[in-house]
Structures are given as C-alpha cells and as structure tokens.
Amino acid sequence: MASDTNEPIARPPSVDALARSIAHVGLPHPLLVDAARRAIAAGDPSRAESIARDTADALLVPVINGTGVIAHTNLGRSPVAVRQDARAQNLEFDLRTGQRGSRQAGIGRLVALSCGAEDAIVVNNNAAAVMLVLAALAGGRDVAVSRGESVEIGGGFRVPEVMEQSGARLVDVGTTNRTRLNDYRKAIAHKRNDVAMVLKVHPSNYRVEGFVEETSVHELSSLGVPVVADIGSGLLDAACPWLPDGPPDWLNGEPAARQTLAAGADLVTFSGDKLMGGPQSGIIAGRADLVKACASHPLARALRPGGLVLSALHHTVLAYLARTATTDVPFWRMAATPWSVLRTRAEAIVTEAGRGVVADCDSLPGAGSTPGASIPSAAIVLDGDRLESLRRATPPLIARVRDDSTIIDVRTIDPGDDGVVASILRSLD
Numbered sequence: 001m002a003s004d005t006n007e008p009i010a011r012p013p014s015v016d017a018l019a020r021s022i023a024h025v026g027l028p029h030p031l032l033v034d035a036a037r038r039a040i041a042a043g044d045p046s047r048a049e050s051i052a053r054d055t056a057d058a059l060l061v062p063v064i065n066g067t068g069v070i071a072h073t074n075l076g077r078s079p080v081a082v083r084q085d086a087r088a089q090n091l092e093f094d095l096r097t098g099q100r101g102s103r104q105a106g107i108g109r110l111v112a113l114s115c116g117a118e119d120a121i122v123v124n125n126n127a128a129a130v131m132l133v134l135a136a137l138a139g140g141r142d143v144a145v146s147r148g149e150s151v152e153i154g155g156g157f158r159v160p161e162v163m164e165q166s167g168a169r170l171v172d173v174g175t176t177n178r179t180r181l182n183d184y185r186k187a188i189a190h191k192r193n194d195v196a197m198v199l200k201v202h203p204s205n206y207r208v209e210g211f212v213e214e215t216s217v218h219e220l221s222s223l224g225v226p227v228v229a230d231i232g233s234g235l236l237d238a239a240c241p242w243l244p245d246g247p248p249d250w251l252n253g254e255p256a257a258r259q260t261l262a263a264g265a266d267l268v269t270f271s272g273d274k275l276m277g278g279p280q281s282g283i284i285a286g287r288a289d290l291v292k293a294c295a296s297h298p299l300a301r302a303l304r305p306g307g308l309v310l311s312a313l314h315h316t317v318l319a320y321l322a323r324t325a326t327t328d329v330p331f332w333r334m335a336a337t338p339w340s341v342l343r344t345r346a347e348a349i350v351t352e353a354g355r356g357v358v359a360d361c362d363s364l365p366g367a368g369s370t371p372g373a374s375i376p377s378a379a380i381v382l383d384g385d386r387l388e389s390l391r392r393a394t395p396p397l398i399a400r401v402r403d404d405s406t407i408i409d410v411r412t413i414d415p416g417d418d419g420v421v422a423s424i425l426r427s428l429d
C-alpha cells in the first residue's frame, strides 16, 4: 500500500506529483511538469524520468573535445574563452567624447591591422559576410563566379543560393575543372551582362585534382571590376607571425587574408571561428570604400553581432597583434602543442586512470579547412566502443572509434581538464 490518502487506486498520478518525483533530474520545475505531462499523455507515466533526461541532454553544456578535430563543427568550431563580466560595455559609446560611437569602428581597425586591410567590419558569420557583400556591391546586377567555385561548403552554404538571396545574379564562368582569365573577360564584355564584381570562392572542404586550372586573384585584379575573395577559413597571415617556428606544414596551400589582399583582392570574407580561432562571426576586410558600402547597407543592421561576440573577437585579435595567440587563442594553443608534450600528458592520464594505452594518432584542424592535412598527435586508446559511456560522463567526453577501439586525442583537450579525463576513465565500468 503506497499511500493512505483518499486517492482512487487506478487514477494516474497528478502531473505535479509526478513532476516532483523526478526532481532529482535537476531541471527547473516547469520542465519537469512538461516531461510529466508528456509521459501521462503517452499513457506511460513511468517514462517521465527518461523524457526529463532527454530534455536535460539537449541543454547546451561544456564538453571535453577528445576527437582531435580542433575546430569541430558539431562542438561549436573553435573553442573560445569568453571574458565578459556583467558590467555595461562601451559597445556604441565613444569614451573620448562621451558621444555615441560605432560598434564596428574599433574592432574593424584591429582586424584590418591584423591582415593588412584598409578597413573591416564584422557580421554574424561568413555566410552573412558574403551575402552582405553581394547585396551591397552587386544587388540587382551580375556577379561572375567560376563554375569550379560554385560550390556547397556544408551547413547549407551554397554559392548559387546565397547569390539568389542577396539579390545579385550569378554569371557562370568557365568550366568545372578549368577557368581562365579570358573566360572572365568574355563574361564581363558580354553585352547581356552587367557584371558588378568577380567572386572567387575557396572550395574549402573539397578538391578537384588532375586537369585543373583556376585564375589567381592577381590575374583577376586586372579585370577592372572589384574582386571579392571568400577565403573561408580565416587564416589572417600565411606567414603565421604568431607562431615561433612560422607556418606549420599542415597549413600548406590554405589562402590567407593578408596575402589575398596583397595579391589584389579588393575585399576578402572569412569566418572568425575557423582558423582564426575566435567566436562565430564573419569578417569583411579590404578597400575602405567597399567596406563602407557594406556597412551602410540596410542588411548590415540585421547581420550585426552583439557585444558578447565582439568582446570575444576583440580578445582574439588583440592576441594576434600581441603575438600571444599560442597562449591566448585556444585554437592555436592546441594546434601548436608539440607531439612530445601531448605524449607525456597522455601517459600521465593513463597512469592516473589506471586504464587505456597511449598511441600515436592524427589531429585535424577542422571546420572544413585544409582538406587532407593532419597534425601528429597522441591519444589514449581504450578497448571497444566506449563512446556512449564517455558521452554520459560529467562533463561529457567526446571521442571517436576506429577498428573497435576508442580513441581520445589529447591535442584538443585543455590541459586543465587532464585530471577530469583521468577520473572519467577511472570511473568507467
């Protein structure tokens, strides 16, 4: 006999009582009530707890990235340390004059300096950057794009569709594998076309090999219309002056903002959260008059980032300018950690956990950049597929499986979490 109240025996539990009975799941009461209601509606009150746990699992939480993919698209791309307190911020306030200021001016100048541009603005992501450039510089007009670059980057970024949304018209140039300067010339000279600009798109995560030819930014800059290069990954400078040993091998061939502008691009667009290692954002950098045209287009207001993003981006760009990116930008801190250091950390974790073996593995930069490139790393290897138990840990540890072994790459784990990883491994069944 469960109770001595007057409740009829067969009646389903009250929503409220059921919600209280699963309070240990640790969600705010209205979410427990929702789970209880749904379980009762489904005719199975005993499922309330598992529904509540599904809700808890869908909450945004920090996780430990043991995948070895540094800017992992499903894990929020580049990890960023957000430093902002609850104070107000001079987001649009000029501290010298006490007058209204611009949220773009300060960050624009920093980004411009970091990549050799005249000016820059920041929007919510690179898709927004491309869309804004097209709308502001080519709305109602034509944009010449090589057929080899009319690509889908993933996550729904498809060049023809972005073009259509922007109000610009796509003019296909050349062929899928070969596009020459003369193809662009003909497209611009064609009397049915009204070409406002040339857009060059870095295919990022795919590659055409063999009988291929593309036209360089330098050649395109002779065409007499603005050249906009969507370089995607956001490498600021191919010389990597923030790395003590200069550019690593795995960066080979990745286009960089500074060199693309120096080669003659009028604007570059790129993501802030790929190789740049900042928060989700998109950057438009280059000629001051063109940046200004983008900034004053009505869409710019709809695509502008908030203070949280801008302060994280400030912090990121200042680290590049101060040459402290290998300590202050987590992406580069992880990318630049020597293999021997990772190996030592992996050994210490295995010793402390009393479980697993250390093996070599390959990390990836991620976010669709540098296809095919990998960085030698060290991993903790467990027998069998332990992905689910690791995901159930607090905080969740995300790993990968290969050949029926679970591989936890140490490169993408913050050293401050090594002890946490060891205790997660120790407590596995």
Ligand SMILES: *Cc1c(COP(=O)(O)O)cnc(C)c1O
Residues within 6 Å of the ligand: 125, 126, 127, 128, 153, 155, 157, 201, 202, 203, 204, 230, 231, 232, 233, 270, 271, 272, 281, 282, 368
């Ligand atoms: C990643 C990428 C995009 C999309 O950038 P988001 O920041 O995800 O919007 C667009 N173009 C290129 C070339 C890319 O690599």
